[in-house]
Amino acid sequence: MNARILPYVLILPVTLFLCLFFLYPFVLVSKQAFSTGAGFTLDNFREVVSYWKFPISMQNTLLLAAAVVPVQLALALLMATMVNRMQKGRDIVLYIWTIPLGISDLAAGIIWLAIFEQSGFLNSMMSGLGIVDQPVNFLSYTHPGIVFLAIALAEIWRATAIMLVILVAGIGLIPKEYCEAAEVFGASPWKRFTRITLPMLRPSLQTALVLRVILAFEIFAVVAALGGTLFPVLMGETYAYQFDLLNSGAAAAMALIILAISIGFTLVILRVLRVPKGATI
Amino acid sequence: MAQIEIKNVAKSFGAYQALHDINLTIEDQEFMVLLGASGCGKSTLLRIIAGLETATTGKVWIGGRRIDNLSPKDRGISMVFQNYAVFPHLTVFENIGFGLRMQKLPNDEVTRRVERTAGLMHIEQLLKRYSGELSGGQRQRVAVARALAMEPDVILMDEPLSNLDALLRMEMRAELKGVLAESKTTAIYVTHDQVEAMSMADRISVMHEGKIVQAASPIEVYRNPSAEFVAGFIGNPPMNFLPANPAESGKWQVAGQVIDGPGASAQLKFAIRPEDLRLADDGFKAVAKVIEPLGAHLLVTCEVDGQLFRAVLDSDFKVKPGEVLNLTPQPDRVRWFDPQTTLAVA
Numbered sequence: 001m002n003a004r005i006l007p008y009v010l011i012l013p014v015t016l017f018l019c020l021f022f023l024y025p026f027v028l029v030s031k032q033a034f035s036t037g038a039g040f041t042l043d044n045f046r047e048v049v050s051y052w053k054f055p056i057s058m059q060n061t062l063l064l065a066a067a068v069v070p071v072q073l074a075l076a077l078l079m080a081t082m083v084n085r086m087q088k089g090r091d092i093v094l095y096i097w098t099i100p101l102g103i104s105d106l107a108a109g110i111i112w113l114a115i116f117e118q119s120g121f122l123n124s125m126m127s128g129l130g131i132v133d134q135p136v137n138f139l140s141y142t143h144p145g146i147v148f149l150a151i152a153l154a155e156i157w158r159a160t161a162i163m164l165v166i167l168v169a170g171i172g173l174i175p176k177e178y179c180e181a182a183e184v185f186g187a188s189p190w191k192r193f194t195r196i197t198l199p200m201l202r203p204s205l206q207t208a209l210v211l212r213v214i215l216a217f218e219i220f221a222v223v224a225a226l227g228g229t230l231f232p233v234l235m236g237e238t239y240a241y242q243f244d245l246l247n248s249g250a251a252a253a254m255a256l257i258i259l260a261i262s263i264g265f266t267l268v269i270l271r272v273l274r275v276p277k278g279a280t281i
Numbered sequence: 282m283a284q285i286e287i288k289n290v291a292k293s294f295g296a297y298q299a300l301h302d303i304n305l306t307i308e309d310q311e312f313m314v315l316l317g318a319s320g321c322g323k324s325t326l327l328r329i330i331a332g333l334e335t336a337t338t339g340k341v342w343i344g345g346r347r348i349d350n351l352s353p354k355d356r357g358i359s360m361v362f363q364n365y366a367v368f369p370h371l372t373v374f375e376n377i378g379f380g381l382r383m384q385k386l387p388n389d390e391v392t393r394r395v396e397r398t399a400g401l402m403h404i405e406q407l408l409k410r411y412s413g414e415l416s417g418g419q420r421q422r423v424a425v426a427r428a429l430a431m432e433p434d435v436i437l438m439d440e441p442l443s444n445l446d447a448l449l450r451m452e453m454r455a456e457l458k459g460v461l462a463e464s465k466t467t468a469i470y471v472t473h474d475q476v477e478a479m480s481m482a483d484r485i486s487v488m489h490e491g492k493i494v495q496a497a498s499p500i501e502v503y504r505n506p507s508a509e510f511v512a513g514f515i516g517n518p519p520m521n522f523l524p525a526n527p528a529e530s531g532k533w534q535v536a537g538q539v540i541d542g543p544g545a546s547a548q549l550k551f552a553i554r555p556e557d558l559r560l561a562d563d564g565f566k567a568v569a570k571v572i573e574p575l576g577a578h579l580l581v582t583c584e585v586d587g588q589l590f591r592a593v594l595d596s597d598f599k600v601k602p603g604e605v606l607n608l609t610p611q612p613d614r615v616r617w618f619d620p621q622t623t624l625a626v627a
Contacts, residue, residue: 031298061288063413116283158389175364175366177362177363177366178366180333180362180366180402181360181362181366181368182368182379183332183333183352183353183354184331184333184353184354184358184360185333185379185380185427185431186353186354186380186383186384187354187379187383189489191383196368200368200369200370202370210582261385269595275370276411277411277413278410278412278413278414279369279370279411279412280369280413
């Protein structure tokens with residue numbers, strides 16, 4: 001076959017697939033979001049934004065992302081550096097650390113529910129040690145801080161590994177000679193990390209952060225399991241519009257708002273961590 | 282003053298002994314080349330001096346200061362790496378100034394030194410570029426400039442020219458030698474290229490299987506190899522060897538000829554460089570096998586007494602495969618080796 005056409009033929013199936021199952025539904029959702037039956041309107045957006053739960057769910061989602069993603073980034077970097085230094089047992093450690101990736105987010109939420117609920121492991125332990133007289137209901141409206149903490153912990157436990165995997169692969173791509181050169185020219189271990197490893201890791205950091213931030217804005221199941229209605233988030237509200245209130249126009253508008261936030265953050269991350277032309281490995 | 286003293290240095294990686302009891306003194310401002318085939322331990326020795334590897338046993342001094350327990354940055358060294366290791370995310374300027382920045386030198390001092398060394402290496406016009414925008418030769422220059430900018434006592438180079446093409450390598454060889462002589466630093470240079478070693482070194486340490494076989498000036502290594510390995514490794518083509526049997530005292534029977542030699546009694550090996558053979562009426566009966574006209578001279582591969590034997594002859598000389606030549610060795614260029622110890626016999 002003609003060598004100029006062949007590449008396009010090869011990507012044709014996946015292009016069709018994406019058009020059919022991503023682009024087409026996206027167009028449908030957009031149409032739904034921008035109409036209430038008669039022509040173009042922003043009524044759906046006005047409705048969801050003016051609802052009293054919108055600011056609080058927006059705030060919760062952003063707060064959670066702001067609390068969880070930096071911790072995950074720091075942990076993933078630390079773990080990736082440790083794995084990279086290991087001579088033996090590297091693979092087994094990596095497998096164990098990535099186990100949470102194989103668990104669905106709802107299951108992860110339920111695991112942490114089993115720890116924090118009134119008859120859960122934490123209460124059993126604390127009453128066993130004599131710290132509390134009777135079980136405490138941690139996940140109630142009286143302890144909003146603990147609800148937030150439980151959700152954040154569950155998210156960190158569940159989704160750090162996805163960043164870890166990307167960063168381990170990225171660190172593995174940096175030739176050892178650069179760190180050796182930095183060492184010879186007087187860079188301390190910390191300087192080598194901040195001046196050599198981190199800048200050279202930018203492409204991987206981009207990927208890991210974009211992926212993780214988008215997923216953070218889509219948080220749903222873990223919150224549903226641990227916080228229920230105590231901790232409204234954007235995705236939970238979208239679900240409520242669609243299935244409780246049967247208002248698919250409003251649900252579509254919410255979905256587009258989440259998409260817009262994700263695109264905005266993605267652009268910021270790509271811009272901040274961009275690699276100048278000619279400065280790649 | 283930066284004399285380097287290496288005493289009883291050995292290194293093993295698990296069960297594999299990479300270096301055996303290395304002892305070497307490199308004088309201040311000397312250009313020392315570690316020469317050997319890959320896997321002979323030359324890079325390991327360099328990395329031990331740099332502090333990138335730790336010796337299993339042994340001690341190293343630079344300028345009278347013991348440094349084998351110090352971190353690389355405290356050793357007064359800088360290094361040029363085989364793949365240059367020019368940081369891709371920094372400009373050429375920041376690459377050259379990297380070590381100076383790590384020492385927290387003031388900005389104008391960094392600028393002064395970077396511009397000076399960039400000038401030495403003729404890369405002033407590249408200071409704002411990234412390494413991805415440079416050619417291999419330019420990257421090489423950046424790597425050398427970065428090492429020189431540190432104004433180190435000792436500069437270590439690990440096969441710095443091996444990734445350049447032949448013409449560029451020859452050009453850089455001469456330039457590097459000039460720049461280093463001017464900078465008055467002690468240099469250790471690792472290479473597997475004997476021409477590079479011969480042309481640049483004040484002294485060559487020929488390494489083989491984790492040992493230094495001979496450490497001497499290039500001419501000495503070439504003329505008077507201390508061991509059979511050196512004789513067979515240095516020179517292109519290398520020395521010819523023939524078995525020698527004792528005749529009367531001080532005379533040796535070599536391929537039907539009687540040649541003056543040392544007074545030892547047992548068997549010896551006769552050795553001669555291909556260019557130290559002359560055509561004569563009498564001499565080794567050499568059957569020409571392959572004739573290679575190389576322009577400057579004629580390389581004739583022949584067979585003497587069933588052994589491979591090469592001669593470098595004048596390029597005007599006419600010879601065909603199968604012809605028999607009479608080759609006689611220049612008496613003062615004949616060398617002898619003990620086949621038991623493989624060492625030279627005077």
